[in-house]
Amino acid sequence: MEGVGGSLGVRKGAWSKVEDDLLTACVLKYGEGKWHLVPSRAGLNRCRKSCRLRWLNYLKPSIKRGEFSEDEVDMMKRLHRLLGNRWSLIAGRLPGRTANDVKNFWNTNVRKSKVSSRKEEIQYAEPKETVKPHSVIKPQTRTLSKPSPCSLRKWFPSKDQDGTTQCHITQPCAASTECNDNHNNNAKDKWLGTAIGDNGSNLENDKYFSGNQDWTLMKDFNLDEELPTDFLIEDQSWSDFFLDINLWDL
DNA sequence: AACATCGTCAACCGCGAAGAA
């Protein structure tokens, strides 16, 4: 792996202490971001991607080293069941852990243990009752074509007069024409990140899905009676949907 | 001691999304 790689003469492979020091000094001075400027600023013969990765996965001061605690592993399993291989989202809920750490840990420890210990997998990955195989939640359920106008946290679907599903906050959403099921993955991620308390939000916050005062206590709301069912995927109720993303119930 | 195999984890690659031009 070591050596000068590529036709452009950009260095690849393991990082030296000197390179680490240069990169650290650069990021501390200029801050994270603008990675395309980092190699020249730091005086490194590395590509921007390599610089970014080295910082985020190894040099960043907040990174926690050492073994994963039982709690972390437990949380990881729950989140993985919820999110699938969304390592960055999972890592976001594990302070100090990077997506790469989580991914590596999962691929080595958890996967391995699943092979040798089918029992534990059943405990985490399958419902006790043999209903349907539990599918990993992919936020195709209700996503937004653009995250901003619907505001994601404030957004909520309802049926309009002509029968089309629209987004409403306290006022009809400005982007209502885009609020059908045709939404992109980034919005899904942001929405889901919001739903699980990304951005440092509190999972226990009962008002999490609010934005409209009527929805302040979502857990107490009778979802199935009040919400439009045409927004749900087949054979799913709103209760099912919100149940799925209630981490505290996992 | 020598070799083979396994496990870990840092690093690379390719792709898609988003924003700017």
Add this chain to the structure above:
DNA sequence: GTTCTTCGCGGTTGACGATGT
């Protein structure tokens, strides 16, 4: 609307140390 650039992500690779034979 199209093209280009940048960023961020997940999948994969490969170096290297540990362990087994």
